[in-house]
Amino acid sequence: MVAETKISDPYTISYLPRLGVEVEGGQNYKVANIESKDNNFIDIAISGSFVGTYILKPTPKLIWSHGLSPSTKVNSINVVQNQDISEGSKNYLVGLSEKKKHSLSLFKYQESTNEQMLEVATDDAVVEIEELYRNSNIVFGLEQSGKVVLYDISVNITPIATLKPTIGSEVRVVFHKFIPDGKGFLLIVERVNQSLSVRLVGLDTTSAFNASTHQLDGLNAEIFEYNDGNLLALDAKSKELSFFSLPELQKVKTISLSNVLESASSDNLLWSLKSVAPNRVLLSFKNDIYLLDTKYQSLLATFSTTSHKSITLLNSPSQVSGDTPTTRETFVVAAVKNSKENLSKLKHYTVDVGTGKLSDSVGKSLNSKPSELFTAIPFLSPSFNPSNETRVLNAELKKVYEHLVTASASKDVKAWEKICVPFLRNTPLDKILKGKANTKSIKTDNEFHVHEPKTDRVVDYTFIGLICSLIFDDLDLDAFNPERSLTYLLTHPLFPKEFTEGLLEKLKPHPRLFRQAIVTCPNIACIDLIYQLHGVENDEIVKDLLVRLSDEFKSETITQETAKLANTKNKDEFDLNIVISKIMRLNFGYEVLNAFVDSNGLALSLNLSSTESNLSKLIDQVNGRIETLIENSEILTLVNQSLIHYSKIKQSKKEMNGSIVESNGPVSVVIDESRSKIDNMLDISGKSTKAIKVASPSFIPSYQYEQLKL
Amino acid sequence: MTVGSWTFTEHGGGRLIERGSALSTDGRFMFVVSSDSLRVFNVDNRIGVRNVKFSEMTVRGDFPELDITKKLVRMLVSSDILHFVFSDGHHLWLNWKEFMSGDLELKVEKFQVPGTVLDVLHYKDEFYTIIGKRNKGHNRQVVKDGEVLYTVESVRLHNKSLYDRKIVFLTTDHKVTVIDLETNTSSDVKFSYRRDVMSVAVAEKSDMVALGTATGIIHLVESNTERLLKWHIDQVKAMEFTVDEMYLVSGGVEKVLVFWNLSTGKQQFLPRLNGVIVDIDLSNPELYTLTLISNSIVEFLVISSIDLASRISVASVKNRFKGLNKKKSTDKDVTKLGFDITTDFEVVKDQLFFPLRSQIQVYDYIRNEQQALQTVAPVSQIGKVRSELAIQDPKVKCFAVSENGKWMCTFDSVPTPSADALLSTGEQTYSLKFWKHVPGDAMYGSWELTTKIIDPHAQKPVSEIIPAPSSLYGGDAFVSVDGKGNVRLWRPRALDPNAVAAANNKALQHTEWTLRKAFSGFESSSESVHASWSPDGSIIALSHETNVLLLEVNTSQMDPIPLPSLVQNRITGLKFVDDGNLLLLTKRSLANFNILTWSKTPLNLSLDFPAKGQSLVAVDQAKRIIAVVLNYYNHDKDIQSKVYLFKADSLVPIGEVSLSKGISGIRYSSYNDTFVVVDTSSMIFTLSNKDLPKFNQDSDYVTEINTLVGIAQSNHKVLNNVENSMDLLTESVMLNANSFDKILENTEGLTVTNLFERVLKVI
Structure with a gap:
């Protein structure tokens, strides 16, 4: 089974407590970084409620919590795990605000002992806390105002260094992310005096410093995310996702989401964006989650809940590499709010991000747009002028189409036939139309034409589709039967697949067209052809059906489709025995018969015993086959034996010479040698059904023995 | 929208001319004339040392534009002078030692001759010309300084002795006359005809x-x-x-x-x-x-x-095609050529690969010389004559070279000789061979057979081999396709380095190629089966007649996804433009289908192409540019050509460029970021657009940011008087002692200009 990109298996980790002050969009819930997709813990901080840890398996449950006062707002949370502290112990770093007081708190939790809480006051809300690197005991805190402070947390929370934001400006951090790639840096998007600015902050154990600052001019986005060297900005109003490459923040591309999000709202709180793997992001809007491939600009998967819910993506494990079958699975934790019941749940969604390859995105583009109705195909000549030629040719196509529309509407077969086939057979349009004006002078083309690949007009498949839909959309061949055009279209390789479904059944009352379709119409389903074998009485048509089946389909396919047919239709509609007896009577199409026998196995053979002669015929045939197979295997054994014999002689000769026997070539050469000998002797290239007719080994001419002995 | 100008840059190639070779007297250098240039080879180390176009040389004296290919009669060396004699009596010469040091001046004189010069002799510092008509049975004269010394009537053949002392003439009535310039005598020799x-x-x-x-x-x-x-x-x-x-x-x-x-x-x-x-x-x-x-x-x-x-x-260059012809007056369509002039070749790095029956020629188009002629199928050891010609040699039907140039895969078929009247008469033995490139010292090196697979697709011939894109398995994979659309994916078996080291056995160190995946195709067999591998390696597009399937490489069965019917003629070529766009080529149309949006793009053309039209279309996957060659008859009824450059999403070409000869093939070389074109006179050109921004390989943002952060860090430290501010410098050095190593590879025979170019490339 092929793994698919999907968002699946949602389950509730916990109901979230009702909060006094409701803030939309999950701002009240903060989930600490999840190290890997195999993590069994979710560390969460909920404003006015608690800081705690949920275990996910086997059953989600809260295993630790620390209560917060109802007026405390949570700004950020992260977990620092020190190596020297025994397992089952955790350090929770939480940015808290209570009224106008902001702080950074450290909860040291240990299973055995009581928890310990350290706190340091901050100037502004701490929106991100991160350990510089593992076991460094150095953390940094990013404040709402853009200030970065480094702390030593080994004993107490001691500030080491501070990087102040630009003085005198009103700064508000909009997006922030610590990116551990390379030396590690902090990516901050902040609003400075109404304009967006992106700052890269470098950090080491002693200081924090600005590495670069860029202005994002003219961008009207509030939702940001970082993915694989790019800063993603979502403009909710225009439904556009823009990409800026780091570190220079050059605009790489913009993806329009308007094909996916028909009714989006510009309310930023309804959106959330989460990066899950390189080039793949999760986007949530109201009650839907979308998995997007940003490289191929495709929609990989969607997940919808009932409409009155809204999903806010909280966090997901740090990016999986998503390029091999083992790294494609991850998950996302989201807060799902049911506005009807005013209830929120913490939910877990499994996400299969795929492998990031083209094959995942086939046909899933975000940029699909309906193709043009008339696409002319201009001719590439030394004086190629596409814009002009296309215009002329498009007008021509349109004219032809309009003529055909009128003809089909008025059920005027003559008018239709005058233009349809001649045009497709590359007669210049003005010549056709002239003929129309003066009907009598031009002889009506009475012949049935088939598609000539070498000379016929090169047309777009959409055009053939348009013509076909004029005929087939409400097919009534008694009222409107442009037989010549139909004959031609049924031979055209561009005959649209959607019209082949049930085509045979529709054409059945018109044997000419019916047969034409059986012989030439492309893309007819195997099952349709098998089904027709049951109903058709005309021997020639049955033969055509059998030829088409054996030419086009593998016997396994026929077997499968027959089994399907036998299981779904009742005996009156499709009786395999009737089909088989037809084949027996015609003495034709035994290749197809084999497939039938396979499809019904032994049961079918027993079925056939109702007519003894049929059974004996079948038995004879099977026996004949077995006999030739036995003969062939005997011959091959003989050849093998002689080869072994020959090699023994060769070896003994060498040994007699007294020299050390050294193979005069690699083993493969020897095998080649013997292989070609067998090939030269026996014609095994022939059709598989044609068995080698060698009655017994004694009939092999003597010179062939010589060949063997060399 | 036309961006900048596309231009052809000539890279030599061209045909060699009979009589257009001479050895220096000391035997160290060989001079060879091709249709457009004079090349000098060092015989000792077998490489070209000088390649100068005639157009770059100056002729001192009165000299008309000569078609060297048609009129060169003889090239000869006497001490330091290299002489060229032309049929109209012009005599050009140059001092080749000065020529080697950069003096590109030719001197000219004209022999006083009463007719067309057929040959020239240089005996004791005197020039003797042989005048006559090339047609058999005309009088030939030996002329010196405008004076006719001898006349022999109705001559069929003539030849000169080793050092030009004697000339022998054979007449139509089977008389042999020998003229001795030393003794100034003429004598007749009798023989029984x-x-x-x-x-x-x-x-x-x-x-x-x-x-x-x-x-x-x-x-x-x-x-x-x-x-x-x-x-x-x-x-x-x-x-x-x-x-x-x-x-x-x-x-x-x-x-x-x-x-x-x-x-x-x-x-x-x-x-x-x-x-x-x-x-x-x-x-x-x-x-x-x-x-x-x-x-x-x-x-x-x-x-x-x-x-x-x-x-x-x-x-x-040994490019082969069916033939050239002038336009017949009956042909209406100027783009429909009488013969298929396309040639099959591949380009990997600086090398062009031309298949030649049982051999593959490796031609370096930068150095303009043949680097190897690899025999890839066994042939009988002596020349064949008469009835032996019925014994057919194996023929390389298709081949592919991996993008990294390390592997080559060839497929050949050996017919069973009809002479033996065996039961197997008419049967073919097919073999798929995998070759490993073994680098040589100064030379290109050679290809070594690592695996041979007999009848890789049972009794069906392989019709196409395609190499994996370098994004997949590092490019170490090939896919072979047969007429029924059966696809087989081959990969080298990974060697355990420890086992190889331990086993001193050479056989164990051989890399074996094995079948990894297979897709069983259609029930019916077709001559037109093609395949293309998407640049990211995850999809193989397979065409069979007019149908196209997308095969997912990463699934075990290579699950197929059928494309809708798009073209009405059987597909003669299939190419991925980039990860989304698939180009379909037939004899009468070229269409582009986007597999992401699942719809056709506006690039949709009708044309008149030969059956092997895929040689005339090349794709630059990085810049997403499609080059389409159009060969056509001009007003003089000669073949000339145009290259149109398209983007997949537009019908309006982004550029077009003409060439006065027919083009027999175009390929894209990602290594040099150019299109490579071979014309019908075997000249090699590159086609590029300097104004087009060079495609930036996925730049490594981590390194960039590290540099940025590093600079900021050191600035910060300097400002704050922190120690160790110097550590940054060592990190940001971009050029180091090893940077130029690559340039110094294969320098022998390289001109200073080329070397300089290489240095610039690195910087």
Whole structure:
């Protein structure tokens, strides 16, 4: 089974407590970084409620919590795990605000002992806390105002260094992310005096410093995310996702989401964006989650809940590499709010991000747009002028189409036939139309034409589709039967697949067209052809059906489709025995018969015993086959034996010479040698059904023995 | 929207010219003329040292524009001077030692001649011209300084002795006349005529004359006694006596060089040369120069007279196509050519690969020389004549070279000889071979067979092999496709390095290629089955007649996704433009389908293409540019061509460029970021647009940010007087001692200009 990109298996980790002050969009819930997709813990901080840890398996449950006062707002949370502290112990770093007081708190939790809480006051809300690197005991805190402070947390929370934001400006951090790639840096998007600015902050154990600052001019986005060297900005109003490459923040591309999000709202709180793997992001809007491939600009998967819910993506494990079958699975934790019941749940969604390859995105583009109705195909000549030629040719196509529309509407077969086939057979349009004006002078083309690949007009498949839909959309061949055009279209390789479904059944009352379709119409389903074998009485048509089946389909396919047919239709509609007896009577199409026998196995053979002669015929045939197979295997054994014999002689000769026997070539050469000998002797290239007719080994001419002995 | 200008840059190639070769007197250098340039090769290390276009040389004196390909009569070297003599009597010369040091000046004079010059002799510092008509049976004159010395009537053939002392003429009535310039005498030699004489030779000192016949018998006439030398059984095309006149050397249609010991009558052979021997030059006692022609392509071979080992082989691009013709007045469509002029080739790095029956020619288009002629299928060891021609040699049907140039995959078929009247008559033995590139010291190196698979697709021939894109398995994979659309994916078996080191056995160190995945295709067999691998390696597009399937490479069964019917003619070529766009080519149309949006893009053309039209379309996957070649007849009814450059999403070309010759193939070289074009006269061009921004390989943002952060860090430290501010410098050094290592590879024979270019490339 092929793994698919999907968002699946949602389950509730916990109901979230009702909060006094409701803030939309999950701002009240903060989930600490999840190290890997195999993590069994979710560390969460909920404003006015608690800081705690949920275990996910086997059953989600809260295993630790620390209560917060109802007026405390949570700004950020992260977990620092020190190596020297025994397992089952955790350090929770939480940015808290209570009224106008902001702080950074450290909860040291240990299973055995009581928890310990350290706190340091901050100037502004701490929106991100991160350990510089593992076991460094150095953390940094990013404040709402853009200030970065480094702390030593080994004993107490001691500030080491501070990087102040630009003085005198009103700064508000909009997006922030610590990116551990390379030396590690902090990516901050902040609003400075109404304009967006992106700052890269470098950090080491002693200081924090600005590495670069860029202005994002003219961008009207509030939702940001970082993915694989790019800063993603979502403009909710225009439904556009823009990409800026780091570190220079050059605009790489913009993806329009308007094909996916028909009714989006510009309310930023309804959106959330989460990066899950390189080039793949999760986007949530109201009650839907979308998995997007940003490289191929495709929609990989969607997940919808009932409409009155809204999903806010909280966090997901740090990016999986998503390029091999083992790294494609991850998950996302989201807060799902049911506005009807005013209830929120913490939910877990499994996400299969795929492998990031083209094959995942086939046909899933975000940029699909309906193709043009008339696409002319201009001719590439030394004086190629596409814009002009296309215009002329498009007008021509349109004219032809309009003529055909009128003809089909008025059920005027003559008018239709005058233009349809001649045009497709590359007669210049003005010549056709002239003929129309003066009907009598031009002889009506009475012949049935088939598609000539070498000379016929090169047309777009959409055009053939348009013509076909004029005929087939409400097919009534008694009222409107442009037989010549139909004959031609049924031979055209561009005959649209959607019209082949049930085509045979529709054409059945018109044997000419019916047969034409059986012989030439492309893309007819195997099952349709098998089904027709049951109903058709005309021997020639049955033969055509059998030829088409054996030419086009593998016997396994026929077997499968027959089994399907036998299981779904009742005996009156499709009786395999009737089909088989037809084949027996015609003495034709035994290749197809084999497939039938396979499809019904032994049961079918027993079925056939109702007519003894049929059974004996079948038995004879099977026996004949077995006999030739036995003969062939005997011959091959003989050849093998002689080869072994020959090699023994060769070896003994060498040994007699007294020299050390050294193979005069690699083993493969020897095998080649013997292989070609067998090939030269026996014609095994022939059709598989044609068995080698060698009655017994004694009939092999003597010179062939010589060949063997060399 | 046209961005900048697309221009062709000529890279040489071209055909070599019969008579267009000469060795320096010391035998160290070889001078060869091709249709547009003079090339100098160092015989000792077998590489080209100088390649100058005639258009770059200046001629001092009055000299009309000459078509060198048609009018060169002889090239010869006397001490430091290299002479060229043309049929209209012009004589150009240059001092080749000065030429080698950069003096590109030619001097010119015109011989006083009463007609067309057929040949020229240089004896004792005097030039003697032979005047006449090339048609057989006309009078020929020996002229010196405008004065006719001798006239011989109705001459069929003539030849000169080793050092130009004697000339031998054969007349239509089978008379042989020898003129000795030393003694100023003319003498007749009698021989018993039996069969048509194809070649003559005369000894420098003695009075020996040899006549080679159409049936292979050589008449050796010495002092009016006649001997017959019998070994050849087909036309003898060239003969020459050695310096000591102990041997006669002959060659002909059998492609075998025969040494006749004239005193013992014994023969020695040098078999299986690359072409019919049409000229033998033994004037250098140590190095013999042979002129070989195969399919009207000229090749020069210099062998050592001591061990008969090949010293240098100079060959032109061996592109093959069906033929050229002028437009017939009945043809309405100027883009429909009478013959298919396309040629199959591949380009990997600087090398072009041309398949030639059982061989593959590797041609370096930067250095403009043949680097290897790899035999990839076993052939019979001697030349074939007459009924033996019925024994067919194996033929390379298709081949592919991996993008990294490390692996080559070839497929050949060996027909069972019909002579044996075996049951297997008419059967073919197919073999798929995997070759590993073994780098040589100075030279290109060679290809070593690692795995041979007999009947890789059972009894069905492979119709196409495609290499994996370098994004998948590092490019170490091939896919073979047969006429039923069965697809097989082959990969080398990973070697355990420890096991290889432990086993001193060479056989164990062989990389074995094995079948990894297979997709079983259609029920019916077709001649037009093609495949293309998406640049990211996850999808193989497979076409069979008019149908296209997308195969997912990463699934075990390579699950197929069918494309809708898009074209009404059988597909003759299939190419991924980039990860989304798939280009479909038929004989009458070119369409582009986007597999992401699942719809056709506006690039949709009708055209008249040959069946092998995929040679005329190339794709630059990085810049997403499609180059389409259009060959057409001009007003003079000659073939010329245009290259249109398209983007997948527009019908309006982003550029077009013309060439005065027909183009037989175009490919894209990602290594040099250019299109490579081979025209019908075997000239190689690159097609590029300097104004187009160079495609930036996925730049590594981590390094960039690290640099940025590093700089900021050190600035910060300097500002705050922190120590160790120097550590940054060591990190940001971009050029180091190793940066230029690559440039110094293969420097032998490289001109200073080229070296400079290479240095610039690195910087």
